[in-house]
Amino acid sequence: MITLGIETSCDETAAAVVLEGKKTLSNVVVSQIELHREYGGVVPELASRKHIECISLVISKAIKDARVKIGELDAICVTSGPGLIGALLVGIGAAKGLAMALKKPICAVNHLHGHLFAAVLENESFQFPFIGMVVSGGHTTLFDVQSPVEIEVIGKTRDDAAGEAYDKVAKLLGLGYPGGAIIEELARGVSDDGLRFPRALLENGNFDFSFSGLKSAVLRHSEKVFGVSDYRKRPGSFRPIVPSKTSTEDRMEVRRIAAAFQAAVIETLATKLFMATRSRDVSRAVVCGGVAANQALRERIVSQGKNLGIEVIFPSVGLCSDNAAMIAARGYSLVKAGKLDSLDFAARSRW
Ligand code: KG4
Numbered sequence: 124m125i126t127l128g129i130e131t132s133c134d135e136t137a138a139a140v141v142l143e144g145k146k147t148l149s150n151v152v153v154s155q156i157e158l159h160r161e162y163g164g165v166v167p168e169l170a171s172r173k174h175i176e177c178i179s180l181v182i183s184k185a186i187k188d189a190r191v192k193i194g195e196l197d198a199i200c201v202t203s204g205p206g207l208i209g210a211l212l213v214g215i216g217a218a219k220g221l222a223m224a225l226k227k228p229i230c231a232v233n234h235l236h237g238h239l240f241a242a243v244l245e246n247e248s249f250q251f252p253f254i255g256m257v258v259s260g261g262h263t264t265l266f267d268v269q270s271p272v273e274i275e276v277i278g279k280t281r282d283d284a285a286g287e288a289y290d291k292v293a294k295l296l297g298l299g300y301p302g303g304a305i306i307e308e309l310a311r312g313v314s315d316d317g318l319r320f321p322r323a324l325l326e327n328g329n330f331d332f333s334f335s336g337l338k339s340a341v342l343r344h345s346e347k348v349f350g351v352s353d354y355r356k357r358p359g360s361f362r363p364i365v366p367s368k369t370s371t372e373d374r375m376e377v378r379r380i381a382a383a384f385q386a387a388v389i390e391t392l393a394t395k396l397f398m399a400t401r402s403r404d405v406s407r408a409v410v411c412g413g414v415a416a417n418q419a420l421r422e423r424i425v426s427q428g429k430n431l432g433i434e435v436i437f438p439s440v441g442l443c444s445d446n447a448a449m450i451a452a453r454g455y456s457l458v459k460a461g462k463l464d465s466l467d468f469a470a471r472s473r474w
């Protein structure tokens with residue numbers, strides 16, 4: 124079976140063609156990061172307009188790169204949520220148009236389930252059940268995945284997502300957007316030197332996350348050491364604490380803050396993940412989503428998993444961020460299970 128995946132839930136316009144849910148024949152992603160960079164975050168209206176500009180070209184390129192004929196597609200799989208409504212509608216509109224014109228089945232895919240299936244896609248002998256943790260800019264969610272069609276949410280963030288916390292901390296320190304890779308780079312090889320930010324909700328049995336207190340703790344600490352700079356010049360809800368002096372000492376303090384912040388995020392994510400494997404008596408885990416590209420997180424979780432006898436699977440870095448190959452792979456499993464949709468499904472901002 125050949126599935127076409129379409130993804131437009133946030134700031135990537137993506138289409139991909141996947142064979143039998145396992146072999147990626149093409150994977151086209153047009154990122155809008157440059158468009159949103161000056162605002163320090165995704166601007167929904169700009170995102171949907173850009174998706175409209177790109178969607179036809181991206182789909183055509185995915186089909187061409189895959190060297191298949193459009194009539195050979197067996198199903199059209201599209202992200203229908205959670206995400207930005209205006210952005211989702213662009214992908215959904217294109218998918219419905221194609222399905223109608225080609226008289227092919229259509230399948231509405233949950234974006235977070237798509238992230239989980241990035242791991243399934245890359246592993247020929249992938250086995251269920253597993254505990255899945257999606258850590259991205261919009262979500263931090265723990266799943267108990269018993270089978271492709273038995274996916275239970277066991278915990279999620281009560282406020283900011285982990286990636287959102289990275290982005291907000293980078294913004295308040297005046298470091299740029301998106302913040303994840305920037306903070307990871309600054310924290311590399313640096314000791315937090317005793318600076319410790321809070322880890323929330325770590326008590327046993329609590330599978331929810333909270334990162335807004337951590338972000339506020341970073342803000343308070345930064346205000347104390349750097350003071351408050353002229354935030355009115357920068358859009359956004361945070362006062363960026365751009366160190367006014369570019370002394371070696373200031374730069375080192377920013378790196379120390381980055382290291383201490385990242386240590387708190389990683390410890391929280393690792394603790395929750397293994398609390399879930401223990402509680403559900405599952406010996407396999409998948410960690411995915413944009414933040415799963417973080418090398419320090421990967422190393423910590425893989426090594427802790429080894430000690431605990433838990434097999435941990437991370438998708439390759441390229442498949443951690445938003446893409447449509449994961450949507451085509453997830454769609455394949457739904458089609459196989461007979462879970463098709465009629466053409467009247469709607470976009471969902473939450474799911
Ligand atoms: O999954 P994704 O591409 O889009 C969403 O669905 O949100 O994730 C984007 C998020 C951003 O918040 C970004 O800062 C974060 O992933 N991210 C990282 C890294 N690379 C991207 N966070 C930590 N370390 C990284 N290396």
Ligand code: ZN
Pocket residue numbers: 234238259412413444445
């Ligand atoms: Zn995502």
